[in-house]
Amino acid sequence: MRFLLQNLPLALGDEKRPPAVILAEVLGGAAEDYVEVLQVRQSLDARHKGAIRFLVSLEFTTARPLAEAALPAGTRLEPAPPRVPTDVPPAPRRPRVVVVGTGPAGTFCALRLLDYGIQPVLLERGAEMPERVRAVNALWRSGELDETSNAQFGEGGAGTFSDGKLTTRIGHPAITYVIDTFVAHGADPRVRFLAKPHVGTDVIRGCMVRLRKAMVARGAEYRFKARLVDFRLSEGRITAAVLDSGEELPCDALVLATGHSARDTLEMLHRNGVAMRPKAFAMGVRIEHPQELIDRAQFGPSRGHASLPPADYKLVCNFDVARSAYSFCMCPGGHVIQCSSEAGGVVVNGMSNAKRDSGFANSGLVAKVNPPDFGSDHPLAGMHFQRTWEQAAFRAAGGRYGAPAQRVVDFLRGKVSRTLPPTTFRPFLVQADLATCLPAVVTEQLRGALPSFERKIHGYASSEALLLGIESRTSCPVQLARADDGQSPTHAGLYPCGEGAGFAGGITSAAVDGIRVAEWIARVGGAPVYEPFERRVKAGDVATDY
Numbered sequence: 226m227r228f229l230l231q232n233l234p235l236a237l238g239d240e241k242r243p244p245a246v247i248l249a250e251v252l253g254g255a256a257e258d259y260v261e262v263l264q265v266r267q268s269l270d271a272r273h274k275g276a277i278r279f280l281v282s283l284e285f286t287t288a289r290p291l292a293e294a295a296l297p298a299g300t301r302l303e304p305a306p307p308r309v310p311t312d313v314p315p316a317p318r319r320p321r322v323v324v325v326g327t328g329p330a331g332t333f334c335a336l337r338l339l340d341y342g343i344q345p346v347l348l349e350r351g352a353e354m355p356e357r358v359r360a361v362n363a364l365w366r367s368g369e370l371d372e373t374s375n376a377q378f379g380e381g382g383a384g385t386f387s388d389g390k391l392t393t394r395i396g397h398p399a400i401t402y403v404i405d406t407f408v409a410h411g412a413d414p415r416v417r418f419l420a421k422p423h424v425g426t427d428v429i430r431g432c433m434v435r436l437r438k439a440m441v442a443r444g445a446e447y448r449f450k451a452r453l454v455d456f457r458l459s460e461g462r463i464t465a466a467v468l469d470s471g472e473e474l475p476c477d478a479l480v481l482a483t484g485h486s487a488r489d490t491l492e493m494l495h496r497n498g499v500a501m502r503p504k505a506f507a508m509g510v511r512i513e514h515p516q517e518l519i520d521r522a523q524f525g526p527s528r529g530h531a532s533l534p535p536a537d538y539k540l541v542c543n544f545d546v547a548r549s550a551y552s553f554c555m556c557p558g559g560h561v562i563q564c565s566s567e568a569g570g571v572v573v574n575g576m577s578n579a580k581r582d583s584g585f586a587n588s589g590l591v592a593k594v595n596p597p598d599f600g601s602d603h604p605l606a607g608m609h610f611q612r613t614w615e616q617a618a619f620r621a622a623g624g625r626y627g628a629p630a631q632r633v634v635d636f637l638r639g640k641v642s643r644t645l646p647p648t649t650f651r652p653f654l655v656q657a658d659l660a661t662c663l664p665a666v667v668t669e670q671l672r673g674a675l676p677s678f679e680r681k682i683h684g685y686a687s688s689e690a691l692l693l694g695i696e697s698r699t700s701c702p703v704q705l706a707r708a709d710d711g712q713s714p715t716h717a718g719l720y721p722c723g724e725g726a727g728f729a730g731g732i733t734s735a736a737v738d739g740i741r742v743a744e745w746i747a748r749v750g751g752a753p754v755y756e757p758f759e760r761r762v763k764a765g766d767v768a769t770d771y
Contacts, residue, residue, distance in 0.1 A: 227305040231282040237532040240279045254289050261286045268420030274525025309757045311402050315342030316750035320477035323466045325453045328382020329732045330723025331482030334739030341747040344444035350452040351379030354434050365651040368626040376564030377486040381433035384732040388556045388576050389424035393733035398757045403736040410435040425579025463718030478718050478746050483725040485701035486566050500706035500715045503607045504727050508697045509591035511561045511573045519586040522682040535581045542674035550674035553589030560649040561587045570615030573693050585649050589696045592670035607702025618695045621657040629657030633690040646691050662694045700730050711745030
């Protein structure tokens with residue numbers, strides 16, 4: 226019989242021992258009694274700094290009788306849940322599908338369509354990975370911005386130059402499909418069971434290229450440097466996608482998986498009357514510390530142990546129902562990066578490579594902004610609000626693509642820093658008052674939250690802590706309307722998808738949303754409902770990973 230042993234505590238170092246040996250010690254018998262052992266989860270329990278431990282869950286098969294009496298407190302033994310197959314029969318009809326965007330939403334939508342025998346065309350305004358990487362490096366090296374290929378646009382989408390985290394809060398059955406796909410194309414197999422799976426920016430680039438080649442071999446077509454500028458309608462239904470070259474691609478379904486930064490696409494959709502509404506999002510700064518400071522605060526005397534990764538954190542300070550400041554997309558051992566995509570605006574973000582060995586920790590430090598803060602009830606008011614403050618950050622950086630920066634202690638005092646601590650950021654920093662780059666409602670929340678965060682992590686608001694501005698692309702400030710069948714209620718055949726449509730917030734949730742859109746399209750093609758992936762992500766049909 227197959228069993229699942231959940232939340233088994235292991236001392237640091239014991240996680241490297243053979244799982245079958247551990248099972249024999251806990252449940253009795255010999256290691257040979259436990260076969261097909263699979264680790265399904267591993268998390269770090271750091272509540273007691275002097276006794277940090279791992280909690281693991283193991284799935285296994287055994288024929289020997291098992292008793293629960295000797296299990297550690299909190300550990301559970303139960304029958305293993307059945308594995309959900311993901312294979313599906315081909316759709317009876319093959320609709321013509323154009324997918325706009327090659328980030329996780331567009332890629333996994335196209336991948337799932339291929340499972341149904343539907344061969345989509347994928348449009349990407351940016352370049353293939355090698356050319357995209359060269360363009361990003363040019364921005365980081367010398368401040369030369371390419372508006373079509375950058376950290377937001379190009380093969381793999383924005384997630385390729387974020388952190389490669391697959392952590393999510395959505396709890397959807399399709400997550401296993403997503404993670405297994407990344408592993409099959411080069412990700413560390415450990416992401417299957419780590420509670421905070423992390424691929425790394427350097428590794429995920431290769432994953433996306435290998436995945437693209439595998440999809441092309443199955444019949445998908447990729448068009449790089451191909452930007453959607455319009456679409457054609459007949460009797461209220463999408464009939465073609467119009468490219469910036471003037472070419473028209475006939476289609477029965479047009480999937481909009483454009484990501485959170487395709488502002489010209491949102492403007493085009495608004496001109497065409499596509500239903501949308503402004504959406505709350507968060508903005509603020511990146512905060513960077515020496516990694517050792519975070520390790521010391523989070524791991525105490527256990528810091529430096531070979532089994533421990535660079536420490537992370539998650540912080541939140543709630544002021545009232547509508548206002549809160551919090552850490553966002555924390556990158557242990559990471560880099561703060563310049564990720565502007567629009568001329569005259571500065572945007573920063575964080576990323577880390579697979580080894581997380583930069584010696585620095587960074588995180589978004591952001592505050593919620595709501596539609597009433599945007600100054601207009603226009604559907605794109607939040608986008609215009611973002612742009613205004615990104616342009617202010619550009620001016621504060623001297624009209625170049627560096628980043629305005631300030632020590633935390635000086636930000637709290639409202640004074641420009643005389644010197645700045647070491648940083649991972651490139652190409653350069655400019656000492657500035659970050660309050661001039663942020664709306665007052667954000668500055669007020671960040672200043673209110675920092676003392677609280679200092680009490681939780683000693684040194685968080687010290688002179689070693691550096692703020693860099695601005696972090697404004699936390700999510701799309703617009704949500705496109707979507708009916709129960711996945712289509713726009715105003716334009717049949719138009720499928721809003723992923724983070725840019727306001728239905729996801731990170732690599733995994735965007736990928737899952739892409740899969741769900743593919744299921745809707747396959748159903749139009751006559752495929753039966755695939756129940757495991759049918760379930761909605763959460764109430765309100767909006768998901769976030771951070």
